[in-house]
Amino acid sequence: GASGGPSDAASGGALAGGFEQLWKALAPIGRDDRTGGYHRYSWTPAHRECERWFRDEAERRDLTVEADGNGNLVAWWRPDPTRVTGGVVTGSHLDSVPDGGGYDGPLGVVSAFAALDAIRAAGSGGGTAGGTAGGAGRTRPLGIAVFAEEEGARFGVPCLGSRLLTGALEPNRARELRDADGVPLTDAMERAGVPADLGPAPDLLQAPSAFVELHVEQGRALADLGEPVGLARDIWPHGRWRFEFGGRADHAGTAAMADRHDPMLTYAMTALAANKRARLTQARTTFGRVQVEPNATNAVPSLVRAWLDARAADEAGLDALVEEIRRQAGDRAQRDGTRLEVHPESWTPRVEFDVRLRDRLAARLGAPPVLSTQAGHDAGILAAAGIPAAMLFVRNPTGVSHAPEEHAEPADCLAGVDALAAVLTDLLAG
Ligand code: GLV
Ligand code: MN
Ligand code: MN
Ligand code: MN
Numbered sequence: 001g002a003s004g005g006p007s008d009a010a011s012g013g014a015l016a017g018g019f020e021q022l023w024k025a026l027a028p029i030g031r032d033d034r035t036g037g038y039h040r041y042s043w044t045p046a047h048r049e050c051e052r053w054f055r056d057e058a059e060r061r062d063l064t065v066e067a068d069g070n071g072n073l074v075a076w077w078r079p080d081p082t083r084v085t086g087g088v089v090t091g092s093h094l095d096s097v098p099d100g101g102g103y104d105g106p107l108g109v110v111s112a113f114a115a116l117d118a119i120r121a122a123g124s125g126g127g128t129a130g131g132t133a134g135g136a137g138r139t140r141p142l143g144i145a146v147f148a149e150e151e152g153a154r155f156g157v158p159c160l161g162s163r164l165l166t167g168a169l170e171p172n173r174a175r176e177l178r179d180a181d182g183v184p185l186t187d188a189m190e191r192a193g194v195p196a197d198l199g200p201a202p203d204l205l206q207a208p209s210a211f212v213e214l215h216v217e218q219g220r221a222l223a224d225l226g227e228p229v230g231l232a233r234d235i236w237p238h239g240r241w242r243f244e245f246g247g248r249a250d251h252a253g254t255a256a257m258a259d260r261h262d263p264m265l266t267y268a269m270t271a272l273a274a275n276k277r278a279r280l281t282q283a284r285t286t287f288g289r290v291q292v293e294p295n296a297t298n299a300v301p302s303l304v305r306a307w308l309d310a311r312a313a314d315e316a317g318l319d320a321l322v323e324e325i326r327r328q329a330g331d332r333a334q335r336d337g338t339r340l341e342v343h344p345e346s347w348t349p350r351v352e353f354d355v356r357l358r359d360r361l362a363a364r365l366g367a368p369p370v371l372s373t374q375a376g377h378d379a380g381i382l383a384a385a386g387i388p389a390a391m392l393f394v395r396n397p398t399g400v401s402h403a404p405e406e407h408a409e410p411a412d413c414l415a416g417v418d419a420l421a422a423v424l425t426d427l428l429a430g
Pocket of ligand 3: 093104105150215377
């Protein structure tokens with residue numbers, strides 16, 4: 001289940017106990033006990049509670065928490081309070097998809113605290129007070145980041161916080177975003193007491209020399225290889241498109257089948273076409289969110305709004321895929337007498353992670369497997385902005401993600417912390 005965490009039996013050490021304590025404090029927040037899934041939407045009470053947990057853990061370690069105007073947070077451990085560039089940053093996100101797993105995001109944040117504790121414990125001073133340098137030869141500050149609205153579950157644009165931070169998304173576009181209840185982004189932030197001053201925030205990360213995100217694997221490559229930890233090579237380009245199918249509402253009994261303008265039919269045929277096209281091209285298409293108006297059992301719908309998530313190995317392939325789905329949807333709309341509008345909602349380019357940084361991590365970790373991924377991550381947004389970034393994946397025995405079945409075994413979580421501590425120690429030294 002999603003609540004599982006390392007037990008002392010897994011390694012017997014202080015590392016296991018430290019990780020388990022961190023994990024146990026976070027695990028109940030926003031969990032639906034019926035499904036075991038998580039509902040941690042940005043700036044809702046559950047998400048705020050996760051952020052409070054983060055601030056408490058930072059404070060316990062005498063880290064200085066800084067925020068930008070986009071809802072991103074970084075807890076800094078540094079030799080002195082002056083702002084230093086060239087730091088090393090790790091971290092992930094605490095928001096979830098609807099009924100998501102417990103590991104996607106939080107594993108990277110919990111592991112970051114546990115890795116920091118291990119680095120300090122291994123250091124000459126072994127000090128835990130703020131400002132005490134842990135490892136001998138440590139020259140760089142270490143930051144633990146939590147990025148806002150990574151899943152885009154509330155406002156529709158994934159990696160919203162890191163996109164705004166790096167300037168990949170125009171603040172004016174973000175100001176237009178509304179949640180499902182029509183609440184604007186900045187209102188949601190301000191109601192939660194989070195300062196909303198959207199836009200590039202280079203001060204928050206302070207020109208890091210490296211960003212390393214640890215993440216649960218979202219497929220089963222590591223499980224198949226029998227390896228607990230891997231590195232990321234690249235991220236497929238991906239995006240979201242809102243398809244709106246307009247029709248004519250009518251009576252479910254008296255409207256003859258031939259007289260209907262039923263947008264549900266156009267949508268259904270489009271979903272089948274998207275699935276077939278993705279299979280033919282080794283791409284990925286999903287319609288995972290649909291709204292129907294008026295949503296009555298005994299009425300032909302007037303409108304179907306459906307969100308296409310599409311991903312492919314390269315950008316030209318993705319463009320062609322979406323264009324073909326749009327073409328087939330348009331043809332079908334003509335036959336059904338319905339109207340089609342397609343609105344792009346987000347786009348993420350193909351990302352290749354920094355090869356030199358990856359090689360350095362690979363050397364430090366004994367050449368673990370290197371994986372391509374189809375999932376988006378803040379590390380990818382930072383990489384696209386020119387920050388040297390890398391990712392560590394932790395084995396997921398179910399291979400399932402964005403669902404309650406997502407899992408990582410306690411021993412593998414500790415292997416992840418070990419690996420993260422090792423690469424951070426190396427990066428902090430120079
Ligand atoms: C992020 O989790 C994604 O949808 O790729
Ligand atoms: Mn995710
Ligand atoms: Mn994630
Ligand atoms: Mn994600």
